Amino acid sequence: MPLTDVQVRQAKPGDKPRKLSDERGLYVEIRPSGSKFWRYRYKIDGVENVYAIGEYPDIGLADARAERDRARALVKQGRHPSHVRRIERAKQQLANNNSFKSVALEWIGTKTNVSDSYRNQLLRAFTKNLFPYVGRLPVHEVTAAQLLECLCRMESRGATYYAITLCNWLSQMYRYAIRNLKAEADPAVALYGAFVRKPVEHSRAMTREDIARFRAGLSGYGGFRANTIALELLQLLFLRTVEVRRGRWEHVDLAAGTWDIPAELMKKKRRHLVPLPPRAIELLTELQAITGGGELMFPGLRHPNKPVDGSTFNRALERLGMKGFSCHDFRATASTHLYESGLFRSEVIEIQLAHAEENKTKKAYNHAEYLPERRAMMEWWQDFVLGCK
Known part of the structure; x- marks a missing residue:
């Protein structure tokens, strides 16, 4: 029974x-x-x-x-x-030993042929967008639907391009897992095409009227003074935003009128010597009274040992009434008006923009050989923008 x-x-x-x-x-x-x-x-x-x-x-x-x-x-x-x-x-x-997080960290650790910044970017992307949701799951059990949900969170906050990039990184990680017998398939491959990259908005140059409007806004801007100085320096020196944000006082020589930016702080990883026109020296002297007690020229308010956040200057530019422009447009503006003036050689303009020079003969020139021409050009550009009223 x-x-x-x-x-x-x-x-x-x-x-x-x-x-x-x-x-x-x-x-x-x-x-x-x-x-x-x-x-x-x-x-x-x-x-x-x-x-x-x-x-x-x-x-x-x-x-x-x-x-x-x-x-x-x-x-x-x-x-x-x-x-x-x-x-x-x-x-x-x-499977427990081969969690998604452990395999991802193992894969990132194999990236010995990339820069530290790139490896840190990978780590940040996975840590922020994936580990909290699928990090503990066995890597071979993570589904395309779960990964899609993570990437959709990124899209919802406006990081579509970042989501597409992370999808590509996911496929690389899963190919590594498959080669090492930790997964049998790549779920990320099913997500290709799920996100559409927005059309690239190319930099646009400001007209004389735009420049005048910007400078009028500067005079009445009531925000943090260091941000206002940064915006005017971006216009006068047409450096990249990241290069200004990471600026350090040890590289500025106000007496000599130069800002000598080392290779490791430049986007193209080449030393860049910037001649400072009088107005830039005046601004940096004022800025030194605000932030000169530290190493960084533009420290973050919450984290003074780190540069100011990347979006800070663009937000300040919007508050000045320059909606539709970004800080990168200062470079396009300077390039356009300098070329239109017909007063300066192209190689002088391009070196001041810190562009890569394909011509090996031009590339061989030392920065100092151009310095007198570049200093004259920067003073002309200062007078040009100050004269736009």
């Missing part, structure tokens, strides 16, 4: 272990201590074996029967249930 749950629950222990049989090889073993264990008796190749299912009441009668049925199906295939369980546990342990 099949057992009932009441029979199993009320069964009392004896002086010796005893058994209560259910059906199809299932029984419960009751020990003198009172512990009760489910067992399944079966035969393979004529040899009797016993499969330990688990302890009652952790495993109830219904669950014991379900596990017995699963074990019977394996026996019919000639497989020992205990062997299969050991294999499954080993696989699960391996």
Whole structure:
């Protein structure tokens, strides 16, 4: 007769272990201590074996029967249930060791042929956008739908281009996992085309009227003075925003009228010597009274040991009424008007813009050889912008 749950629950222990049989090889073993264990008796190749299912009441009668049925199906295939369980546990342990986060960190660690900044960018992207949601899951169990949800969060905050880039990085990581037998497929490949890159908005030059409007806005701007100085320096020196943000006082020589930016702080990784026109020296002298006590020219307000946030200057530009322009447009503005003036050689303009020079002959020139021409050009440009009214 099949057992009932009441029979199993009320069964009392004896002086010796005893058994209560259910059906199809299932029984419960009751020990003198009172512990009760489910067992399944079966035969393979004529040899009797016993499969330990688990302890009652952790495993109830219904669950014991379900596990017995699963074990019977394996026996019919000639497989020992205990062997299969050991294999499954080993696989699960391996999966736990190969979590999405651990494999991603392992892959990032293999990137020895890239710069530290690029490797840190990878780490930040995964840490912020993926690890909180799928980091603990076994890497081979993460689905395309789960990754899509993570990338959609990025798109919702306006980081579409970043989401596309991260999707490409995900595929690289999964190809690494597949090569190392930690995954069998790349779920990220199904997401290609899920996000559409917005049309590239190229820099546009300000007209004389735009320049006049900008300078009028500067005079009445009530925001943090260091930000106003940064905007005017961007216009006068047409450096890249990141190069101004990361500026350090040790590289500025106001007496000599130069800002000598080392290669590691330049986008193109080449030293850039900037001649300072009088108005720029005046602004930097004022700025020195504000931030000169530290190493950074434009420290963040919350984190003074780090440069000001990358969006700060663009937001200040918008508040000046220059909506539709970005700080990068100062470079396009200077380039356009300097070329239109016809007064300066192209190589002088391009060196001041810190552009890469393809011509090897021009590339061989030392910055100092151009310095007199560049200083004259920067003073002309200063007078030009100050004269736009």
